[in-house]
Amino acid sequence: MVSRVIPVDVFDLVIFGATGDLARRKILPGLYRRFTAGQMPGDSRIIGAARAELTDAAFREQVRAALTEFVTKDRLEESAIEGFLARLLYVPIDATGTSGWSTLQGLMRDRVVRAFYFSVAPSLFGDIAQRLSEHGIANAQSRIVVEKPFGRDLASAKALNAVLARHFAEAQIYRIDHYLGKETVQNLMAVRFANILFEPLWKAEYVDHVQITVAETVGVNGRGAYYDTSGAMRDMVQNHMMQLLCLIAMEPPYHFDPDAVRDEKLKVIRALKPVQPQDIVRGQYGAGGGDPGYVIHAENPASKTESYIALKVGISNWRWQGVPFYLRTGKRLRARTSEIAITFKQPPHAIFDDASGWHENVLVIRLQPNEGMNLMVMIKEPGPGGMRLMQVPLDMSFADALGEVAEDVPDAYERLIMDVIRGNQTLFMRGDEVEAAWAWTDPIIQGWEGRGDRPQAYDPGSSGPEDALMLMHRDGRRWREIRE
Numbered sequence: 001m002v003s004r005v006i007p008v009d010v011f012d013l014v015i016f017g018a019t020g021d022l023a024r025r026k027i028l029p030g031l032y033r034r035f036t037a038g039q040m041p042g043d044s045r046i047i048g049a050a051r052a053e054l055t056d057a058a059f060r061e062q063v064r065a066a067l068t069e070f071v072t073k074d075r076l077e078e079s080a081i082e083g084f085l086a087r088l089l090y091v092p093i094d095a096t097g098t099s100g101w102s103t104l105q106g107l108m109r110d111r112v113v114r115a116f117y118f119s120v121a122p123s124l125f126g127d128i129a130q131r132l133s134e135h136g137i138a139n140a141q142s143r144i145v146v147e148k149p150f151g152r153d154l155a156s157a158k159a160l161n162a163v164l165a166r167h168f169a170e171a172q173i174y175r176i177d178h179y180l181g182k183e184t185v186q187n188l189m190a191v192r193f194a195n196i197l198f199e200p201l202w203k204a205e206y207v208d209h210v211q212i213t214v215a216e217t218v219g220v221n222g223r224g225a226y227y228d229t230s231g232a233m234r235d236m237v238q239n240h241m242m243q244l245l246c247l248i249a250m251e252p253p254y255h256f257d258p259d260a261v262r263d264e265k266l267k268v269i270r271a272l273k274p275v276q277p278q279d280i281v282r283g284q285y286g287a288g289g290g291d292p293g294y295v296i297h298a299e300n301p302a303s304k305t306e307s308y309i310a311l312k313v314g315i316s317n318w319r320w321q322g323v324p325f326y327l328r329t330g331k332r333l334r335a336r337t338s339e340i341a342i343t344f345k346q347p348p349h350a351i352f353d354d355a356s357g358w359h360e361n362v363l364v365i366r367l368q369p370n371e372g373m374n375l376m377v378m379i380k381e382p383g384p385g386g387m388r389l390m391q392v393p394l395d396m397s398f399a400d401a402l403g404e405v406a407e408d409v410p411d412a413y414e415r416l417i418m419d420v421i422r423g424n425q426t427l428f429m430r431g432d433e434v435e436a437a438w439a440w441t442d443p444i445i446q447g448w449e450g451r452g453d454r455p456q457a458y459d460p461g462s463s464g465p466e467d468a469l470m471l472m473h474r475d476g477r478r479w480r481e482i483r484e
């Protein structure tokens, strides 16, 4: 099987914040890989911008260092690196200042796609949007890409949307959530909507519950002071986990079209029930295993910010009536894993006796590591001695099934940047989606802030706080084990 590379138009991509961490680790290495895959056609260019006074040559050297650090050795080849670096330019610009903008304007070309990646703090979005528009650098066909965090509550998200809307139409704004760029996440839609097998079972009648887990082994480390103003709810649940939940819970869109998909996701967010205090468990990791603990990194001994959260969430619609969605995410946990597990109900009538070893069917969608899907089904244990059942996985792991093609799959950032160039917004959050997500999140956060709740301590390297186990135990269910 040969991997298909879908052509894109010639483009100029301007990266604001091109010397920053995200650009070095993700955006530029991703673009290099797309270059080597033949997706920087013609004389497509990347123009870096930041305040540092760099020449084109000095910027290229910085990018070379970033590629050496963040691209795997087998993809690094001197002629390809040289070819890629030759496509790079640099313009010193202060987002809040006046110089540099006319130089950038002079570099812009007609008849190529113009895209602007705002890889800077959100407080600069308004300044950049305004200057791009005032200097005629962006035109009506241009696209802008903005990074998370998209607001820290409904009011700030609305303000950001309003600032961007002053200069750009919604169809030009690409709000990146890299979770949506993951192969498995998209495959979730393929599995749901391109097969007849799953969709009839995808509802309250047959689904017992859904678990969504995003577990990290890393702590907050150098980002502690920033993270302390955010916490797991804002950092992970409001965006990434909400998006995953939407893709599982949404109705089939009438077509695989950006607005049709996003309309259906929005309906799910609007149908989310308010979460009651007894359905929320917040945790904060303590000291242990060589880690001085969250509060030390956060430089805030009295911090009440959660580095872990588990929630039981309900959806108020026909399809999901009574089906709990259990969400959990945290830092410094036992293993790094992200997965969605859909647990199906028992068959309506049991013909095998209790000792047969029956287990539920579970569809596990793994986002990392080893992207893929597993469907746990019951079969008869081989051999004589009566009807004993055993659970076996129907493994749909991509690496095994697709071989080399899977190895060549672009990472989330690469795919999403190419979608920007193609003008496809399907995997980007629309402004109303982001606002609806905050409208659900705000009262939850305000609730625990108003009550003065403190997060429960948990040990680094554990599965999270004890109370999180109870969240499921009291419903007669269990979390899946956190393991790689």
Ligand code: NAP
Pocket (backbone or CB within 6 Å): 016, 017, 018, 019, 020, 021, 022, 023, 049, 050, 051, 052, 093, 094, 095, 096, 118, 119, 120, 121, 122, 124, 147, 148, 149
């Ligand atoms: P960073 O390492 O602090 O880099 C910031 C970049 O912005 C630098 O290139 C900096 O260069 C430039 N910059 C700062 N002030 C500027 C100004 N006034 N005018 C023009 N350029 C300016 O930040 P980052 O980690 O790359 O993050 C960038 C954005 O992505 C942030 O919104 C962050 O929340 C988001 N994000 C980052 C990650 C990640 O993994 N790093 C993940 C998700 C989202 P100069 O100082 O030379 O101007």
